[in-house]
Amino acid sequence: MSKVSAEMQCHKCEEYGEGSDRVKLHGSRRAALKVVKSDVLTDSAHQFSVLVDSVRDYAIYTLDVNGVITSWNVGAERIKGYSAAEIIGQHFSKFYTEDDCAAGLPMRCLNSAVVNGKHEAQGRRIRKDGTEFWADVVIQPIHEENGILSGFAKITRDITERRKSEERVHRLAHFDQLTGLPNRITSLARLQDMVNGGQAMSVIVADLVGLSPINDTFGRAAGDAMLNRAVARWVGAVSEQHWIGRLASDEFIVVLPGIIDGPELREICKKMISSLDAPVVGDGRQAYLAVNLGIAVHPVHGQSAAELLNNADLAVNQAKARGRNSYAIYKSAFRDLLESRLICETAIERALPDGEFELFYQPQVRLKDRRIIGAEGLLRWRHRERGLLTPDAFLDILEKSPHAHKVGSWVLREACMHAARVRQIGLSKYGVSVNLFDAQLRSGQLVDEVKCALADAKIPGSALHLEITENIILDHSDTIVPELHKLRELGVGLSFDDYGTGYASLSLLKRFPLxxxxxxxxxxxxxxxxxxxxxxxxxxxxxxxxxxxxxxxxxxxxxxxxxxxxxxxxxxxxxxxxGKPVAGEELLRLYKDRLGRTSKSTKKIGFLN
CATH class of the missing domain: 3.30.110 (Translation Initiation Factor IF3)
Structure with a gap:
């Protein structure tokens, strides 16, 4: 016998014994092993059954091959509301909605489990009391040892709260929380889908005017309530197939599928504008709002959502330039104008530090005797390429630029110094007037800046007159009143400029310290x-x-x-x-000249001393 055979024999002897008696012993052991294995399986099955029955967070139950329920754990009773006695023997389709049952979904799920080895899905299910819940479902087919299908094991988890949380996150990501409208991301995605589908449409950007002073004066709650009511009026002005989204705090998008131009588009714009004719009420307050509309048409004005929105933005800027409650349809010239504005804005940034801005002065006279009582300071820009520019060429751009406040402060100081120089030559009652920028009123620093300008020039407040346009007053009608009163206490004069051309009501004459x-x-x-x-x-x-x-x-x-x-x-x-507007030094020379002359011509226009 070889060594390997002897070792194998020795091993067999150790494991099974030797000789005929040992073989019998070996057979007995095999029988004993089978009994032990059977007992272990029985215990394991029992332990598994006990474990499954005790699980409360998952509904675990079994079905026969036809979908009839054959077992039911405590978790199933908790989640679905049925006791085991109530539900075993019934078909599992009773947990599905009527629509899902009509579509054959229950048996399709079982077939999917057989074909794919497992079926996983999420959907709405019905409890015993008729309420719906969101379920995460796993169906596993059960086969006999010979491979024949004997039923299904089904695990269901209630994920209603998770779905609610996901829906809240989805709404936060895709919808505006104040109005419930699609937000900018969702609006652009929806618009792009329509563009991809070749949908002809008009895209309106609506800029709500007047909301900021309402928030400042009445508080955010009133402003939010008024904004919602304004949006509700717009919804009433468009049809059901149209939709509205919120792009920014006071900017909205209105998409009109199938409408590309003509009377229908203009009628909708007029309805949106006229919807704000009546005062808007919110949080016990009321105020008037306005809107400007910019329109771009697909496919004429853009081949993507971003391009359409950009061109509609250009159009709404054009509408703003026309005044409140205006609308404009995009034209390619708007882009050329924008490029010119950008070039101008860049030049403005360097103009003040480089000393390119100047003040010209136009005399003001007392009509009864034509005596000069002062002058108005008028801004000029000595542009390095374009020469001397009047405000018509740049003022609109300057007022909307971030440099407006600095330029306005410079104008204020420069005008006060001019008044001081004229007073020093003997015209002790001479005064100067200048226009205020909107940015100066918004800054909250106007009173302090006026005090400093007067102090540096060593002139009284009565030597300064500040002119305010009606539109600025309307935008800040309540917030600036206290500052204006403080200015009047300094002796500074206040004027409504261009009165009669704007929208200021008679009540403003009573409320403002003019x-x-x-x-x-x-x-x-x-x-x-x-x-x-x-x-x-x-x-x-x-x-x-x-x-x-x-x-x-x-x-x-x-x-x-x-x-x-x-x-x-x-x-x-x-x-x-x-007299025409002239530079300050030139006007000062003219004043000196007239003061030193006694000819007949000087008596025609004299000075108030």
């Missing part, structure tokens, strides 16, 4: 030949007299206009008749 109304040149040009212009001037002069305000008329070019304005009740005036 000292002067300034009549726009448009009413002066045809004053002598147009009775309506004369009536407007007469009415403004009457109001001013009743409110104890001075009236200044600008744009006076002819003696007849001077005489007529004086008869109608205007006290002050300015225009080419008395």
């Amino acid at each position: 000292s002067q109304l300034k009549i726009d040149r448009s009413f002066v040009q045809n004053l002598c030949g147009d009775q309506k212009d004369a009536a407007v001037v007469r009415a403004i002069a009457f109001l001013a007299r009743e409110f104890q305000l001075q009236v200044v008329a600008e744009g006076i070019e002819k003696s007849g206009q001077h005489e007529q304005l004086h008869r109608l009740g205007c006290q002050l005036g300015q225009g080419f008749l008395y």
Whole structure:
């Protein structure tokens, strides 16, 4: 016997014994092993059954091959509401909704488990009390040793709270929390889907005007409530197949599928604008809001959502330039204008530190005797490439730039220094007026800046007059009143500029601490030949007299206009008749020259000392 055979025999002897008796013993052991194995399996099955029955977080149950329930654990009872006695023997399809049953979903799930070896899915299921819940389901087929299908094991987990949490996260990511509208991300994705589908449509960007001062004055709650009511009015102005999204705090998108131009588009724009005619109420407050609309049409004005939105933005900027409650349809010229603006904004950034801005001054006279009482400081830009520019060429861009506040502060200081220099040559009552930028009023620093400018120039507050346009007043009607009162306490004069051309109501004359109304040149040009212009001037002069305000008329070019304005009740005036705007140093020389001369011509226009 070989060594390997002997070792194997020895091993067998150790394991099974030797000889005929040992073989019998070996057979007995095999029988004993089978019994032990059977007992272990029985115990394991029992332990597994006990474990499954005790699980409360999962519904674990079995089905026969037809889907009839054959076992039921305590977790199934907790989640679905049925006891084992109530449910065993019934078909598992009773947990599915009527629509799912009608579509054959229960048996499709079982077939999927057989074909794929397992079926996993999420869906709505029904409890015993009829309420729905979200379920995460796993179905595992059970086969006999010979491979024949004998049933299914099914595990169901209630994921309702998880789904609610996911839905909340989804809403936070895709919808505006205040209005419930699609947010910017969702709006752009939805718009891009429509573009990809070749949908012809109009895209409107709606800019809500007047919300910021409401938030500042009445609080965020009132502002939010008014915003929601404004949106609700817009929803009523468009059809059900149209949709609205929120792009930013006061900017919205309105998409009109199937509408590309013409009367229908214009009618919708007019409806959206007129929907804000009545005051908007929120949190016990009410205020007037306005809107500007910019429109881009697919496919004419853009081949992507981003391009359409960008062009609609350009159009809404054009609408803003026309005033409140305006709309504009995109034109390629808008982009050229934007490029020009960007170039201008870049140049403005260097203009102030490089000393390119100047103040020119136009004399103001007392109409009854034509004596000069002061001058208005008018901004000029000595552009290095384009030469001397008047405000028409750059003021709109400057006012919207981040440099407006700095330029306005410079204008204020420069004008005060001019008044100081003129006073030093002997005109002790000489004053200067300048226009304020919106940015100066928003800064909250205006009163302190005026104090510093007056102190540095060593002139009294009465030597300074600040002019405010009606549109700025409307945008800050409540927030700036306290600051204006503080300015009046300093002796500084306050004027409504271009009065009669804007939207300021008569009530503003009562609420604001004004000292002067300034009549726009448009009413002066045809004053002598147009009775309506004369009536407007007469009415403004009457109001001013009743409110104890001075009236200044600008744009006076002819003696007849001077005489007529004086008869109608205007006290002050300015225009080419008395002098063109000139640089400060040049005007100072003219004043010195006139003060030193005694000819007849100097008596025609003298000085108020």
